Amino acid sequence: MNIISLESTFDDTCMCILKKKKILEIKIVHKNLVGVVPKITTNRHIKNFKNIFKIFKKEKVDYISYSYKPGLPGSINVSKSFSMALSYIYKKKIFKVNHLKAHIFSYFIGKKKIFFPFISFLLTGANTKIFLFRNFKKYKVIGKTIDNALGDTINKIGRYMNLKYPCHKKVEKYLKKKYDYFYVINKPKISLINFSYSGIITKIKKLYDKNKKIKNIKGILFFSFFNFLIKDINKKICYIKKKYKINYFIFCGGVSSSNFIRKNISKVKFVKKKFCEDNASMISFYTYLWLHI
Known part of the structure; x- marks a missing residue:
């Protein structure tokens, strides 16, 4: 065939x-x-x-x-x-x-079999959603962004800091470095299962404008954002495990190819980078x- x-x-x-x-x-x-x-x-x-x-x-x-x-x-x-x-x-x-x-x-490309049920975190430039799959045809969206997608958020912050589009390669270089401090970013007041990034974009822009002259400020701000992101995703995973009694999680989409995300989110499955x-x-x-x- x-x-x-x-x-x-x-x-x-x-x-x-x-x-x-x-x-x-x-x-x-x-x-x-x-x-x-x-x-x-x-x-x-x-x-x-x-x-x-x-x-x-x-x-x-x-x-x-x-x-x-x-x-x-x-x-x-x-x-x-x-x-x-x-x-x-x-x-x-x-x-x-x-x-x-x-x-x-x-x-599942290259895998011997497909298993159900599972949860999938879809993290792309234009879409940020959480799916629950009971079988190949039966599924539902249990969480989603109410404004900006994650990849779009990274690019908007990067463009504001004059990074070349697309920004992910430069951001990954920033995340490899170590910083003496980072800014605490609080989760917006929305349902735990959903995402929201518009307010965070505004906050980071303001922090950047206020601290432009600080050495490594771009890296510090991106590290601050990704630190928030990892904590938020881990909280969502714990919540979903308790509510839906499902322990198999698949991360897919372009943003999921981030080495920082793969390093800091454990006990989940990631799509191979070449398919992200x-x-x-x-x-x-x-x-x-x-x-x-």
């Missing part, structure tokens, strides 16, 4: 083919200096998919799938249109895959699961 899959929900163009349980993927990362411009991103996807398909066009295709939500409408329409064209060429069925579910189940960022492999794998479970 060969499955060809496309992923272009945001600013990376990804196409892969799952062939005899082996995955061959080609991914083109868009270079963005100040952020994502939807029209430019859409045009890049069109050009990139044409070039990538030249490599795969001789492959046998049994199924076609693409990531259809959530994401930038223009970017998603590119992979949708390309999938429809492939369906016409190969006379094969198209599967629409939820981008977030694919992120979650990417943990947007990729087409997770789309192919989720399609495979859909066909076999």
